[in-house]
Amino acid sequence: MIILAIESSCDETAAAVMENDERLLSNVVNSQIDLHGKYGGVVPELASRKHLEDIYPVVDRALIEAGITLDLVDGLAVTQGPGLIGSLLVGLSFVKALSLVKRIPYVGVDHMAGHLFSVFLGQQKPSFPYIALVASGGHSSLFHVKDHFNYTLVGRTRDDAAGEAFDKVAKILGLPYPGGPIISQLSQQGDKDAIAFPRSWLAPDSLDFSFSGLKTSVANYVRQNHHPDITADICASFQEAVVDVLAGKAIRAAKKFLVKNIVIAGGVAANPRLRQVVTDRGEKEGFDIFMPDTAFCTDNAAMIALAGYYRFQQASTLELDMDVYSRSSLFAAG
Amino acid sequence: MIDNSAGNMNSFHTLTLTCLEDTLAFGRHLGRTAQAGDIFTLSGDLGAGKTTLTQSIGQGLEVPADFYITSPTFSLLHEYPGRIPLYHMDLYRLGSMEEVEELGFEDYLYGEGLTVVEWPDRLEDLMPVSRLDIHLTLVNLDERSARLSAHGDMKTRFLSFLPSISDN
Numbered sequence: 001m002i003i004l005a006i007e008s009s010c011d012e013t014a015a016a017v018m019e020n021d022e023r024l025l026s027n028v029v030n031s032q033i034d035l036h037g038k039y040g041g042v043v044p045e046l047a048s049r050k051h052l053e054d055i056y057p058v059v060d061r062a063l064i065e066a067g068i069t070l071d072l073v074d075g076l077a078v079t080q081g082p083g084l085i086g087s088l089l090v091g092l093s094f095v096k097a098l099s100l101v102k103r104i105p106y107v108g109v110d111h112m113a114g115h116l117f118s119v120f121l122g123q124q125k126p127s128f129p130y131i132a133l134v135a136s137g138g139h140s141s142l143f144h145v146k147d148h149f150n151y152t153l154v155g156r157t158r159d160d161a162a163g164e165a166f167d168k169v170a171k172i173l174g175l176p177y178p179g180g181p182i183i184s185q186l187s188q189q190g191d192k193d194a195i196a197f198p199r200s201w202l203a204p205d206s207l208d209f210s211f212s213g214l215k216t217s218v219a220n221y222v223r224q225n226h227h228p229d230i231t232a233d234i235c236a237s238f239q240e241a242v243v244d245v246l247a248g249k250a251i252r253a254a255k256k257f258l259v260k261n262i263v264i265a266g267g268v269a270a271n272p273r274l275r276q277v278v279t280d281r282g283e284k285e286g287f288d289i290f291m292p293d294t295a296f297c298t299d300n301a302a303m304i305a306l307a308g309y310y311r312f313q314q315a316s317t318l319e320l321d322m323d324v325y326s327r328s329s330l331f332a333a334g
Numbered sequence: 335m336i337d338n339s340a341g342n343m344n345s346f347h348t349l350t351l352t353c354l355e356d357t358l359a360f361g362r363h364l365g366r367t368a369q370a371g372d373i374f375t376l377s378g379d380l381g382a383g384k385t386t387l388t389q390s391i392g393q394g395l396e397v398p399a400d401f402y403i404t405s406p407t408f409s410l411l412h413e414y415p416g417r418i419p420l421y422h423m424d425l426y427r428l429g430s431m432e433e434v435e436e437l438g439f440e441d442y443l444y445g446e447g448l449t450v451v452e453w454p455d456r457l458e459d460l461m462p463v464s465r466l467d468i469h470l471t472l473v474n475l476d477e478r479s480a481r482l483s484a485h486g487d488m489k490t491r492f493l494s495f496l497p498s499i500s501d502n
Contacts, residue, residue, distance in 0.1 A: 010408075082409065086437070138408035159385050160405045168380050168407075212385050212405070219381030220475050326409050 001074045005305035008091035009083025009111050011047055013054040016301035017066035021309045025066035027302045030054045048086035055094050070102050077308020080108030081325035088324035107311040108322050114303035115265040116145055118292040121302055126290040130261035133250040135268035137163035140209045142253045148310040155207025162242055162268045165211040169218050169238050173231055183235045184271050190236030197241040207253050214241055239273055247278045254287055263290045270297040346483035353476045357383055358390040363497040365394020368448040370418045373462050375454035378470035383478050384452050388422055395420050419447030425456035434460055464488050
């Protein structure tokens with residue numbers, strides 16, 4: 001089965017072509033980061049306008065790179081939510097139109113499911129069950145993944161997402177958007193133990209996250225001590241506080257659910273320090289650690305193709321009036 | 335809470351929130367006092383405590399505890415059930431009022447619940463006439479000051495939003 005997938009939930013327009021769940025034929029991501037840099041964040045209306053401009057050439061390039069035409073596509077997969085409504089609608093409307101004209105069935109895929117299964121795009125594939133940490137600009141969640149169709153949210157952020165904390169701390173330090181890569185880079189020259197920023201562990205058995213207090217703590221520190229010379233130390237110490245809690249909670253979840261495999265995914269999983277700490281600490285405690293290549297951590301359509309393939313296996317008929325949603329249905333509470 | 339108000343008590347006032355519990359108590363009071371259709375704007379730097387204050391406003395509105403009031407920066411608008419609905423919007427990532435209009439946020443501003451708007455400067459001409467403005471400033475890690483000002487019809491209810499000793 002050949003699947004063409006489209007992802008447009010936030011700031012990337014992406015398309016991928018995949019054969020079953022095995023062979024990725026193309027994976028095109030047209031990042032909009034340059035467009036958003038000057039605003040210090042993703043500007044939604046700009047995002048949907050840019051998606052509208054980009055979607056046709058991005059899909060076209062994915063087909064060309066895969067060496068196929070639309071006539072060979074057996075199924076379409078598209079991100080249905082969560083994300084920015086205007087941006088999601090560009091992808092969904094495009095797929096609906098393709099489906100009608102070319103008579104190709106389509107499935108809607110949850111963006112989070114894409115991240116949960118993105119690890120299967122790599123060489124090292126975990127067996128079920130596993131604990132997945134999905135950390136990005138919009139999410140910081142832990143899932144207990146039992147198989148391709150059953151996954152339960154077991155922890156979530158109570159305030160800011162991890163990636164959002166990186167973006168906001170970057171803004172506090174006068175660094176460009178997105179915050180993750182630049183903070184990671186500056187951290188290499190800084191001392192991670194220079195400043196003891198707080199770790200919010202919440203209750204001893206809690207799998208929830210909280211990064212708002214850390215952000216406030218950094219803002220407070222910067223206001224009292226800021227000097228360009230210590231930016232690298234602030235970055236390294238802040239990054240260590242985030243990584244410490246993300247890694248610690250992923251391990252805590254694996255222990256709680258007696259699961260041997262831990263997966264990290266989402267944009268923040270591209271952070272080299274998080275990859276290193278989760279691997280070192282997890283393996284030391286006897287867990288097997290899996291993570292997608294960094295290209296599959298940030299938003300991409302390959303993971304949507306993969307999650308779409310599983311959806312096709314599960315249910316192949318879908319209604320044309322399917323709509324997008326801004327917040328994940330996986331989140332029990334709103 | 336220390337009362338260090340300056341000027342006309344009927345329309346503006348500055349509260350000193352000396353510790354986190356003060357901020358939370360003030361938020362709960364605001365939530366208990368809010369009526370359907372009210373609009374609170376929340377301004378202040380990153381880390382000033384806007385999300386924390388909104389969480390305690392949610393408690394005062396009786397938003398169920400399993401509904402975490404999380405930052406709406408990414409998704410722009412979160413809606414919560416409570417004594418009256420809470421609409422929590424964050425306009426941080428928006429560039430102008432045209433974008434606010436295109437996203438249909440005006441419908442929420444005049445909805446059935448309490449609307450809390452972070453980064454309200456993006457509203458420009460769409461800024462509602464009747465509203466309570468709350469500007470938070472971080473004094474140190476725990477201490478904040480909150481400058482309140484009422485506009486339009488909210489002026490007549492201004493004093494009800496000020497916490498009394500019994501609310502602590």
